[in-house]
Amino acid sequence: MTLDATSPGNVTRRSILIAAAFLLGSCITAFASPCQFESQGEGRVAAIVDARNVRLDDGRDIRLTGIEATTSTRQALTSQLVGRDVALRGTDDTPDRYGRQAALVFIGEADTSVQEMLLAQGDALVSAEIADKDCAAALMSSEAEARRQKKGNWADPSAIKNAESPDDILAGIGRFMVVEGKVLSVRQAGAVTYLNFGRNWTRGFAATISRRTLPAFESAGIALKSLENRRIRVRGWVEGTTGPRIDVLRVGQVELLGANEPNGVRP
Structure with missing residues (x-):
């Protein structure tokens, strides 16, 4: 006996094939790189x-x-x-x-x-x-x-700089660096907010965030004052003279680190 196109058997087969194709497409999409611009x-x-x-x-x-x-x-x-x-x-x-x-x-x-x-x-x-x-x-x-x-x-232990060693950071002035440490204070001076990693503000390492960058942090749900006493990782170009700093122009330059993360590596 031959089943016609509308018979229950054929309808079931078509439904299974359509569902399989949909699932396959979903899997391909799920595993594709998100950088497909x-x-x-x-x-x-x-x-x-x-x-x-x-x-x-x-x-x-x-x-x-x-x-x-x-x-x-x-x-x-x-x-x-x-x-x-x-x-x-x-x-x-x-x-x-x-x-x-x-x-x-x-x-x-x-x-x-x-x-x-x-x-x-x-x-x-x-x-x-x-x-x-x-x-x-x-x-x-x-x-x-x-x-x-x-x-x-990352095989080099010095690939991540310690914010408590400003001289090591200052030695790399003009270079792109990754720095980790605890924010000791958050201070605003004019249109700039300073995330200070040292008690000596003139010589310690600091990350600076201009007023025009604040809306991006607010949109990301990050209040700068909340970073006080938090361990963070900052990346960017090192500038400065007596004390090194990194100007934060994008939210992605700052990563919040867990208290128990050794060397900032997430478990």
Whole structure:
């Protein structure tokens, strides 16, 4: 006996196939990288300009957004990217004043960006410039896993600077650093809020937050005064003369740490 298209058996089979297809699609979506922004084109990597920039064979210079370099970044890029076909994704393909296009870079049809791979290997640091929360969280997660496993840059105990040793931080002036410590006081002076990590305000390490950045912290549910006596991790470019500081321009530059986290590593 042959079942027609509307028979209960065929309807059941079609329902099962549709449900399976829906579940498969949901799984693919669930496991896809959250950094899948709009396509900004494709190309082949001809050269590594420096630890943050690559040049395509059509002459375009691409800046790898979302990361800052470590001593091993350039070598990692050279081994992974030269001669490879890549896809570019991002929120804005407008070149910067140096003619560089900022983008997340994907090798071939890969779902994971080169940035995430570098972070997972300990060959880069999260820059906190990605505004998209899900993508930013994915990058942070990749870095955190490398930190837990002491891979690459994180094999060096001095990769995270101690806020109680301002001289060590000041020695890296002009460099991008990750600093951890306890906020001893939160003070406002004019349009700037200071997160002070030392009792000597002129020589101790401080993170500074301008008034125009406050709404972003408020939107994230973080009251700056609540950071007093909390352990936090701050990342950014070190500035200063007598005492080192990092200017916090984005909420992602600040991470709250649990009281029992050794060296800031989350369990």
